[in-house]
Amino acid sequence: MTVLSSGLTYVDLNFRGRAKAIATAVVAGAGQTALIDPGPTSCLERLEEGLHARGVSLRDVTHLLLTHIHLDHAGAAGTIVARQPHVTVLVHERGAPHLIDPAKLLESATRLYGDDMDRLWGAFVAVPAANVRALAGGERLDVAGRTFDVAYTPGHASHHVSYFDPSSGIAFVGDTAGVCVDSGYVLPPTPPPDIDIEAWTASAARIAAWQPQTLFLTHFGPSTFPPSTHLQMLLDNLQTTSALARATLAEEGTDDERREKFADVVRRELRRQMTDSQVASYGVAAPFEMLWLGLARYWRKRG
Numbered sequence: 001m002t003v004l005s006s007g008l009t010y011v012d013l014n015f016r017g018r019a020k021a022i023a024t025a026v027v028a029g030a031g032q033t034a035l036i037d038p039g040p041t042s043c044l045e046r047l048e049e050g051l052h053a054r055g056v057s058l059r060d061v062t063h064l065l066l067t068h069i070h071l072d073h074a075g076a077a078g079t080i081v082a083r084q085p086h087v088t089v090l091v092h093e094r095g096a097p098h099l100i101d102p103a104k105l106l107e108s109a110t111r112l113y114g115d116d117m118d119r120l121w122g123a124f125v126a127v128p129a130a131n132v133r134a135l136a137g138g139e140r141l142d143v144a145g146r147t148f149d150v151a152y153t154p155g156h157a158s159h160h161v162s163y164f165d166p167s168s169g170i171a172f173v174g175d176t177a178g179v180c181v182d183s184g185y186v187l188p189p190t191p192p193p194d195i196d197i198e199a200w201t202a203s204a205a206r207i208a209a210w211q212p213q214t215l216f217l218t219h220f221g222p223s224t225f226p227p228s229t230h231l232q233m234l235l236d237n238l239q240t241t242s243a244l245a246r247a248t249l250a251e252e253g254t255d256d257e258r259r260e261k262f263a264d265v266v267r268r269e270l271r272r273q274m275t276d277s278q279v280a281s282y283g284v285a286a287p288f289e290m291l292w293l294g295l296a297r298y299w300r301k302r303g
Contacts, residue, residue: 002221004025004216005167005170007027007028007029007145008026008027008165008168008170009026009054010026010221011023011024011026011046011047011050012050012220012221013040013046013050014046015039015040015284015285016284018281018284019281021220021285022037022072022220022285023037023216023217023218023220024036024050024218025172026051026054027165028054028144029145030145032062032063032143032144033056033060033144034061034063035047035061035065036065036163036216037073037074037174038073038074038077038080039072039075040076040120041075041121041123041124042075042120043076043122044076044079047076058080059084061080062087062088063087063089063144064080065141065143065172066089066091066092066161067172067173067174067175067176067218068092068095068156068159068160068161068175069105069159070157070191071109071121071124072121072285073175074099075122075124077099077127078099078102078123078124078126078127079122079125081125082125087131088132089127089132089133090133091132091133091159091161092136092159092161093135093159094159095157096134098159099126099127099132100126100128100132101126105124112290135161136152137150137152137161146165146167147167149166149210150162150164151207151210152203152206153173153174154194154196155196155202156174156175156176156195156200158196158199160174162203162207168213168214169212170212170215170216171210171212171214171216172216173207174217174218175219177204177207177217177223177230178219178234179285180219180223180225181220181274181282182274183223183224183225184273184282185270186225186230187241187266187270187282188238189286190241190290190294190298191286191293192297193294195294195295195298196298197298200235200238201235208228208231211227215227220285241295242298244266245262245298246295248296249300255296258292259289260289262288262291262292263292266288267279
């Protein structure tokens with residue numbers, strides 16, 4: 001069992017049949033069970049299997065703590081609430097309206113994923129407003145026998161929050177600390193539409209101010225790097241990939257050609273450091289072509 005601390009474990013959702021792509025943290029205690037980033041509905045059966053192995057089920061889940069509402073993190077939230085109407089969903093106030101009425105979210109995602117939407121993510125069901133608790137950052141939550149501090153951590157998404165459990169020293173940081181498989185390259189996930197490098201840098205400092213002992217990444221699991229080292233690697237690589245994307249915009253060719261060139265450079269860098277299997281997990285968690293789209297949008301908004 002993947003144990004983080006007493007009462008804290010996580011489930012590998014085996015997204016698209018690939019290990020180490022999406023992790024859901026499970027918090028159990030005081031008669032409650034909370035899930036941090038339950039993942040997409042396409043992985044719900046795997047999540048249920050993981051809960052069963054821990055002696056619990058969806059019936060025992062009382063809270064969903066969402067770092068943000070992207071489909072790989074929050075897609076199953078509405079389906080879980082539909083099955084278990086007692087569940088409370090905690091999410092940033094900018095994301096809350098899109099859980100309650102997901103039409104714009106799904107329209108945006110469909111532009112990116114097209115006919116692959118259902119295969120990748122499964123259903124995205126609206127969450128009733130009565131089940132949603134909106135967060136601004138700065139809250140202290142009493143959930144499953146623990147007290148979590150909440151911080152607003154935009155950069156990857158304008159509606160991103162992170163959660164810190166002082167009792168274990170673990171910060172659950174969603175995508176704000178990037179993608180890192182097997183202590184490899186710390187890859188900043190930069191899909192559209194609202195990448196903000198300056199905000200991301202400030203968010204990394206906000207997480208570091210907690211002085212966590214461990215960073216838990218949705219992609220994938222607990223980082224083995226010291227948090228300060230991990231966050232610096234993230235910011236260094238964010239500067240590298242954003243500069244690469246900016247350089248492609250000055251080159252001749254189509255956006256498709258620019259995107260493929262960017263993806264090839266990123267892929268080669270990861271292969272230089274890791275095995276093909278590990279690189280494949282990165283590609284599933286954060287498709288390299290999508291990363292260019294978010295960074296290109298960032299630079300074009302800035303002229």
